[in-house]
Amino acid sequence: MSRFPDLASGSRPVGVVSFAQYDNVRREDARNEVEMLMPVVAEVFGNIGITKDDVGFICSGSTDYLVGGPFSFVAALDAVGVWPPRAESHVEMDGAWALYEAWVLLQEGEIDAALVYAFGRSSMGDLSEVLSLQLDPYYLAPLWPDPTSLAALQAQAMIDKGAAGEADFAAIASRSRRSALANPKAQVAYDRSPEELLAEDYEVAPLRRHALPPLSDGCAAIVLAAGDRAYEWCERPAFITGIDHRIETHALGARDLTVSPSARLAGERAGVGAKKVDMAELHAPYAHQEMILVDALGLTEDVDLNPSGGALAANPMMSAGLIRIGESAQRIWSGQADRAVAHATSGPCLQQNLVCVLEGV
Amino acid sequence: MAERCAVIGVGQTVAKSKREDVSIAGLVREAALAALEDAGLGFADIDAVVIGKAPDMFEGVMMPELYLAPALGAVGKPMFRVHTAGSVGGSTAIVAAHLVASGIHQRVLTVAFEKQSDSDAMWALSVPQPFSAPLLAGAGGYFAPIIRAYMYRSGAPRDIGMMVAVKDRLQALKNPYAHLHLPDISMQMVEDSIMLWDPLHYLESCPSSDGAAAMVIGSEQAAGVATAETGRPPAWIHGMAMRSEPTMFAGRDQVNPQASRDCAADLYRQAGITNPRADFDMAEVYVPFSWYEPMWLESLGFCEEGDGWKLTQSGATSMIEGGDIPWNCSGGVLSSNPIGASGMLRFLETALQVRGLAGEHQVADVRRALGQAYGGGSQFFAMWVVGTDRP
Numbered sequence: 001m002s003r004f005p006d007l008a009s010g011s012r013p014v015g016v017v018s019f020a021q022y023d024n025v026r027r028e029d030a031r032n033e034v035e036m037l038m039p040v041v042a043e044v045f046g047n048i049g050i051t052k053d054d055v056g057f058i059c060s061g062s063t064d065y066l067v068g069g070p071f072s073f074v075a076a077l078d079a080v081g082v083w084p085p086r087a088e089s090h091v092e093m094d095g096a097w098a099l100y101e102a103w104v105l106l107q108e109g110e111i112d113a114a115l116v117y118a119f120g121r122s123s124m125g126d127l128s129e130v131l132s133l134q135l136d137p138y139y140l141a142p143l144w145p146d147p148t149s150l151a152a153l154q155a156q157a158m159i160d161k162g163a164a165g166e167a168d169f170a171a172i173a174s175r176s177r178r179s180a181l182a183n184p185k186a187q188v189a190y191d192r193s194p195e196e197l198l199a200e201d202y203e204v205a206p207l208r209r210h211a212l213p214p215l216s217d218g219c220a221a222i223v224l225a226a227g228d229r230a231y232e233w234c235e236r237p238a239f240i241t242g243i244d245h246r247i248e249t250h251a252l253g254a255r256d257l258t259v260s261p262s263a264r265l266a267g268e269r270a271g272v273g274a275k276k277v278d279m280a281e282l283h284a285p286y287a288h289q290e291m292i293l294v295d296a297l298g299l300t301e302d303v304d305l306n307p308s309g310g311a312l313a314a315n316p317m318m319s320a321g322l323i324r325i326g327e328s329a330q331r332i333w334s335g336q337a338d339r340a341v342a343h344a345t346s347g348p349c350l351q352q353n354l355v356c357v358l359e360g361v
Numbered sequence: 362m363a364e365r366c367a368v369i370g371v372g373q374t375v376a377k378s379k380r381e382d383v384s385i386a387g388l389v390r391e392a393a394l395a396a397l398e399d400a401g402l403g404f405a406d407i408d409a410v411v412i413g414k415a416p417d418m419f420e421g422v423m424m425p426e427l428y429l430a431p432a433l434g435a436v437g438k439p440m441f442r443v444h445t446a447g448s449v450g451g452s453t454a455i456v457a458a459h460l461v462a463s464g465i466h467q468r469v470l471t472v473a474f475e476k477q478s479d480s481d482a483m484w485a486l487s488v489p490q491p492f493s494a495p496l497l498a499g500a501g502g503y504f505a506p507i508i509r510a511y512m513y514r515s516g517a518p519r520d521i522g523m524m525v526a527v528k529d530r531l532q533a534l535k536n537p538y539a540h541l542h543l544p545d546i547s548m549q550m551v552e553d554s555i556m557l558w559d560p561l562h563y564l565e566s567c568p569s570s571d572g573a574a575a576m577v578i579g580s581e582q583a584a585g586v587a588t589a590e591t592g593r594p595p596a597w598i599h600g601m602a603m604r605s606e607p608t609m610f611a612g613r614d615q616v617n618p619q620a621s622r623d624c625a626a627d628l629y630r631q632a633g634i635t636n637p638r639a640d641f642d643m644a645e646v647y648v649p650f651s652w653y654e655p656m657w658l659e660s661l662g663f664c665e666e667g668d669g670w671k672l673t674q675s676g677a678t679s680m681i682e683g684g685d686i687p688w689n690c691s692g693g694v695l696s697s698n699p700i701g702a703s704g705m706l707r708f709l710e711t712a713l714q715v716r717g718l719a720g721e722h723q724v725a726d727v728r729r730a731l732g733q734a735y736g737g738g739s740q741f742f743a744m745w746v747v748g749t750d751r752p
Contacts, residue, residue: 010464058605064444065423069488070416071446074737078607085620087627088605088741089452092417092424092444101441101456107463108363133423138384141422247440249431265437347427352440 003231005239005359008271014106015230015237016358019326020044021220024187024314027123028217033067036219037079037119044115044221048233052080055223056111058088059102061095061118062318065130076119087111094118095220095322096283096344096354102224103243112229119219120318127215127317134347136250147348148212148286152204154257154349155288159206161258166206169287170194173210173312176287180309187314188214213285218316220323238329238340238358242270245344245354252349263296263343263353270341270355272297278337279304281324283344285311292350293343303341307331321345325356332360365752366461367595368712369468369579369587370400376540376572376697379478385420386432389474392573393433396470400577401590404434407577408466412473413443413453414701415736418485419477433472447500447647447736448603449473450574450704451743455601458578458745462598467580473705474573482569482700497558501566501650503738505558508652511616512560515655517670519560522651523551526565526695528679529648533692535721540570540697565651565695572699574706581751596712599729599752600631601745608738615739621660624742629662632746637731638663641746643680643687643714643724644731645707649694654678658688661733680724690714690722704734708745715747 004013020043022028022036045051052058058080064072073090082088091097095118102114128146135141158164171194180189192210200208223233230237246262246269248255267273280303284290290305299305306312308327311320321344328340339359346352372395374380380388389412397403410433417423426442429435443453450473457471477485487502489495497503511517530546533539543550546564554563579587584595604624606613613619625637634640646661648654655669663686664672672678672686680687689695691710694703711730713719729748735741 063424064416064418069490070418070486071737073444074446074608074740075490077605077740078609081610082605082607083610083612085604085606085618085623087603089443089456089603090445092442093426097441101459104459104463104465107465108459110363130423133421134427136428137420137422245439246437247426247430247435249436250428251431254431262437346424351427351430 003361005241005361007241012107012109012226013239014103014224014226015234015239016222016325016329017225017230017234017237018044018047018223019329020047021185021323021326022218024185024216024218024316026187026215028121033076033119033121034079037076037117040219040221041079041117044223048223050233055113055115056087057102057105057114058086059098059114059116060090061093061098062120063092065133066120066122066124066317068125094344094346095319096325099222099322099325100243100245100354103240106224106226113223113225115221115223116322117221118319118322120316121217122215122317123217148204148207150252150348151286152207155206158258158288163258164288164291166198167194168291169211170197172287172290173197176306176309176312179307180313183308183313185314186309187216189309189313207286211287213311213315216314216316218314218319220319220326222322222326234333236333236360238332238360240356241359242357244269247352250351257349258292260292260296260350260353263293263350263355266353266355267297270357272341272355272357275339277303277341278339279307279331280341281306281308281310281328283311283321283324285315287312289350297341321354328358332358363462364464365581366458366578367584367597368576368747369584369595370396370577371709371712372396372399373538373574373706373709374572375538376570376699378570380476380571385425385476386429388476388571389429389472389573390432392575393470393472396575396577400587402577407434407468407470409439409460409469410435411441411443411453411457411469411471413449414474415446415449416485418480419475419482419700420479445736445741447700448704448734448741448743449736450702450706451708451732451734452603454576454705454708455603455743455745458598458601461578461580467583469578470575471578472573472575473702475699475701476571477569477700478571501558501561504650505561507615507739508560511652511656514616515667515670517655521655521670521673522560522565523548524673525648525651525654526551529689529693529695531681532690532722533696536691539692540568561650567649567694567698570697570699572697572702574702574709576709593718594716596715596747597751599746599748600628602628603743606740608740616656617660617666618739620740621742624744625661628744628746634746637661638686641686641729641731642727643690645691645710646688646733647694647704647707647735648689649698651695654688687724690724704743707734708732711747715749
């Protein structure tokens, strides 16, 4: 039996070999982003006994708008200590896309390992206002539609279509927060029935508080290693057998918000359906979005959904997607799963989606 | 192993103080359409889109790739947004090229832009940070002490910076896309302009521009098709490298950063460059403030450390004076600075030169050219070499 899983021809096997994340909290007032990242970076290296000198590339994901200042990722680099200087890059996107960039570089064969990290403190400002600035500045942003209101439009569209009901959203929230009880990094975890949750008031109808993500401060890091290097550092690397991302058009009125063609396409290109899927970590900040993604990815009922609790348990902006990949990898290392689908999203109502399929041998 | 890749189309907008006639989408589309046309392609032929720009506060739109996806034909495709401070235009091109070099895509559209008239760029990049004393305003405020350190180390005469300011603006007169067209520029005019950050006069500083740049990067197969269709040759990428170093580290040499030297060394090894001054026929190097020309001449190995100012003084870097190693024939960052685009403009101009398409500012017989961009506190470097020959 090969040490590596089946890959598209010409692909180089790249595995997730280490993962670390911050204790997700509502508000990290005592530490700035650099101070939050330092222990996480130390841990992701320490887990496997390596140092920054063992990686050939560093890529991070974050956004200036959370900090409220330009070049916010620049200071964060101090958390890694890039001396001597290193090949390094940054995306103003969730760390899952930074991981994609590192994966691409690893395909070329010049380097064997990369560090990926992501960070963001939602508590620095009013996230609803901040995320409204992500929208078309001429026609949409001036209306200040906050992400919860936009998500509510999407959820209502699903109800109107007969595709879902509020009870479904409550069931997802109940299951996710119960799963989160077993996740030491979860911010919101409880054991409440869907009926209990349905008694909550609406935040923005038809979404009640339980269907919304928490506001989180957090950060995370992953080490990728290629080929034999992956086995030097990890007994059972979580190999990336497929990874793809796609974006949809921006204007919400030009999209059918009840389906996700970009997640579907990314899932197909990543080869989700090629073999049995044991588990999926889906970056669905709003409960109803899990249903859209399950449908888009063709996940069957036996797939273990968001065992970490998902983004409903903790939603650190810019690292929540990367964390889905890390949570999946962890369960492959431990043998809990052999094949996992990890997903990340960006933009209003699942506008952009990344799908990553991980396998252990 | 890495696949061959090449620039098969380029496009740029005229850089201006304010492009009030277009939205952000309109601005980027102008450059993108020009690049596609140059490559003989349409949006449908593109596999992926990579955009890059500097801080989003320059336009007030967070993560604008979300809003721009339809304008750039990215719907249903992978779309990426790179942000590495001032070097971003260069690193964006490199990220795009790796998508082809890795064999994942055949044709990638890469766009870099800034519509910084939508904000006040100088103050947008001077936002005070918690627990940091605000020591400066504007990028020039950060670099001026470093420049003074260079002058002290090298013993350079005080007028070297002004010579660069004049040279680049004279060269810009031959570039219809450049922002600043100052036909009367002279040493006296520069010296008479207000002193902003000693030793930098106003006219030794880059302008604040709105602008966009775009390139289509293609595989070897795509390059063959493009040349067959358009008759225009590709600019083959001979090497590309990026390096970063920390902001706050006592061991840094901010005047001649290690990351710059390491980046150049890696690049030159890839591209087989042993004597930059002789091996390159021209270079487009990120010089936003005049004195960075002599400083980068040294750091990039065009001369010995301490001699950069002599090279500038001799006219070797002047296309107009027939220098042997013309730098910034486009007018450089000193003549146009849409911040997010400037790095890509450097790379784009090298591609134009190698393809023989630089029009009035074309240097004769360019076989190999160097493109360099830097950003942050002189800590992020992105560089590439393009050439006429297939590697």
